[in-house]
Amino acid sequence: MSLLEVSNLKVRFETADGIVNAVNNVNFSVEEGKILAIVGESGSGKSQTVFAMTGLLDHNGSATGSVKFEGEEILNLTNKKLNKIRAEKIAMIFQDPMTSLNPYVRVSNQMTEVLMHHQGLSKSDALRQSISMLDAVKIPDASNRIGMYPHEFSGGMRQRVMIAISLLCKPKLLIADEPTTALDVTVQAQIMQLLAELQKDFGMSIILISHDLGVVAGNSDDMLVMYGGEIMEIGKTESLYVKPTHPYTQGLMSAVPRLNDSEKRLVTIPGNPPNMMKPSEGCPFSPRCSYSNDKCSNVSPILSNVNNDDHFRACHVEIERIA
Amino acid sequence: MSEQTILEVENLKVNFDVSSEGDMPWTKPKKLQAVNDISFTLNAGETLGIVGESGCGKSTLARAIVKMVPAESGKVLWLGNDLLSLSDSETRPYRKQIQMIFQDPLASLNPRMNIGEIIAEPLRTHYPKTSETDIKARVSDVMNKVGLLDNLVNRYPHEFSGGQCQRIGIARALILKPKLIICDEPVSALDVSIQAQVVNLLMDLQEEMELALIFIAHDLSVVKHISTKIMVLYLGNMVELANSNDIYQNPSHPYTQALISAVPIPDPNIEKNKELILIEGDLPSPINPPSGCVFRTRCHKVQDICSEEKPEFIESSKRHNVACHFHD
Numbered sequence: 001m002s003l004l005e006v007s008n009l010k011v012r013f014e015t016a017d018g019i020v021n022a023v024n025n026v027n028f029s030v031e032e033g034k035i036l037a038i039v040g041e042s043g044s045g046k047s048q049t050v051f052a053m054t055g056l057l058d059h060n061g062s063a064t065g066s067v068k069f070e071g072e073e074i075l076n077l078t079n080k081k082l083n084k085i086r087a088e089k090i091a092m093i094f095q096d097p098m099t100s101l102n103p104y105v106r107v108s109n110q111m112t113e114v115l116m117h118h119q120g121l122s123k124s125d126a127l128r129q130s131i132s133m134l135d136a137v138k139i140p141d142a143s144n145r146i147g148m149y150p151h152e153f154s155g156g157m158r159q160r161v162m163i164a165i166s167l168l169c170k171p172k173l174l175i176a177d178e179p180t181t182a183l184d185v186t187v188q189a190q191i192m193q194l195l196a197e198l199q200k201d202f203g204m205s206i207i208l209i210s211h212d213l214g215v216v217a218g219n220s221d222d223m224l225v226m227y228g229g230e231i232m233e234i235g236k237t238e239s240l241y242v243k244p245t246h247p248y249t250q251g252l253m254s255a256v257p258r259l260n261d262s263e264k265r266l267v268t269i270p271g272n273p274p275n276m277m278k279p280s281e282g283c284p285f286s287p288r289c290s291y292s293n294d295k296c297s298n299v300s301p302i303l304s305n306v307n308n309d310d311h312f313r314a315c316h317v318e319i320e321r322i323a
Numbered sequence: 324m325s326e327q328t329i330l331e332v333e334n335l336k337v338n339f340d341v342s343s344e345g346d347m348p349w350t351k352p353k354k355l356q357a358v359n360d361i362s363f364t365l366n367a368g369e370t371l372g373i374v375g376e377s378g379c380g381k382s383t384l385a386r387a388i389v390k391m392v393p394a395e396s397g398k399v400l401w402l403g404n405d406l407l408s409l410s411d412s413e414t415r416p417y418r419k420q421i422q423m424i425f426q427d428p429l430a431s432l433n434p435r436m437n438i439g440e441i442i443a444e445p446l447r448t449h450y451p452k453t454s455e456t457d458i459k460a461r462v463s464d465v466m467n468k469v470g471l472l473d474n475l476v477n478r479y480p481h482e483f484s485g486g487q488c489q490r491i492g493i494a495r496a497l498i499l500k501p502k503l504i505i506c507d508e509p510v511s512a513l514d515v516s517i518q519a520q521v522v523n524l525l526m527d528l529q530e531e532m533e534l535a536l537i538f539i540a541h542d543l544s545v546v547k548h549i550s551t552k553i554m555v556l557y558l559g560n561m562v563e564l565a566n567s568n569d570i571y572q573n574p575s576h577p578y579t580q581a582l583i584s585a586v587p588i589p590d591p592n593i594e595k596n597k598e599l600i601l602i603e604g605d606l607p608s609p610i611n612p613p614s615g616c617v618f619r620t621r622c623h624k625v626q627d628i629c630s631e632e633k634p635e636f637i638e639s640s641k642r643h644n645v646a647c648h649f650h651d
Contacts, residue, residue, distance in 0.1 A: 041515065041516065042514055154605040184377055185541065185542075185587075186582060188585065188587075189584075189601060192587075193599065211514065211515065213589035214586065214587025214588055214589045214594065217595075218587055218591065218594030219594075238592070241590060252515060255515050255516045255519040256515055257548040258589060259571060266522055266523055268523060269516035269519070272486060272487065272517070
């Protein structure tokens, strides 16, 4: 049994201008001890997918479908029940560490609060555990720095504090929503290495949301590519990089400038991201796809198996033509 | 491409005054050295890439060149004229030759002007006598150049996507037919597929109009892609300056080496077996920079001499300059 199983997840938002279908029929699962990367451009629905899972959608959003965590349905639970699961079983870190930490509260209180609330520890036990967790995320001089306010830490250190807080209750699943996007490359490398080490030590699973194909390449087992709220391709990270079978994945891979490549012109994907207010009939990528035909703009493709491994794609075009 | 030098920066220094909390009114503010002793030259049609971590002075350097922040000392020679010694009104004729593009495409456009007005504004400012028909023709001309349909002139910025807004910003910079465009993180706010479109557009325009570019970004792969030469900044100091391919193949400064090794490569086979040179810790405070070499607090090659003596910026090999006592 997979740790997390998402089936037919749909997320829609009711806005003043109409209904936005942010996520459409998303199916995937996360295995224990594995890292799943969700890749996509802004507006592709990658964040809303995990927000729906953890009950963090905005008030005008609603989710349907099924999300099973350790075999139990967790979608649309009451907040009380979700609070038990969040932090203790599923923890989350966000893109901007400064906005996720409370600027008025010392780091020590933000950390001990979690342990005292969820595990009923005494203040001094909670403090001791918090300090050792800050040690684990390699914050130097943890016993002194824990008394500081978030603004006294640098961006990279704040993200470490966030990671420490999220790991306090030893969650089974960590959702990292663009954890390094706001950081410099050198700091990004430190944080990603730290996450990889912690994942091994704690034996947890990670859902890594990112738009950076470089970060995903080095830090994930499986990979999921989203566009316009739908899954385009899903499979082992290696096989997706070696042989992308969806035109969008392919376009994305070749649009990234690479350090080890001296090609002067970048390959682009023409056109602009889709307008989620006006969902297309067929494949959401068809208006920008160079292989697109009549069928693509009328019939929505379903995820189907490529070869015999765990590699799936949603595309009408024959694989042989995409190479 | 011509080899004419259009921009020469000599020993440019920018300091900011910082008063700490609780200072008395008569306490002298501390000096923050944002840009320290930077010199380089730029030829027509060339691209200089500037990379470094946030807070290293990339944007301040760009702003000091166009006098958006006052420089402490040094020279900015534009076609032989020192811009820093000129008064504001004397600088004005040169301003139309140097234009800027900014990071946040939407924030740099006035939300209450339609894009026709936005693009035409520099033209109206610098050539107030231009006739309306001329302005219209010029606007639709640059819009076509940057890949926007000219029937969109009456729309407002919020109606466009990020990539299109950046194209509007580029059109506004191009309408004066500048010789140099300073791009301050022009693609960091854009998605990968849109980023590639904008980078290609800039390179096409550069070729077509013989533009020189100063391209600031923190994404090293993009910078390498577009630049002819690259400057690496650390805490306001130049640490390395070389041709773009050269700097990636033979980085000589330990900081450049670490920076390049930290860039993730979109290939799982390379990425999972890569040896990382990790830099420990964070950027030191620029108010109180380390003595000697500024990078010594995080450098893996550090020795005693590094704290005593500031390494000079020397030519280590042909056209490859580096500031390190122990460069490769």
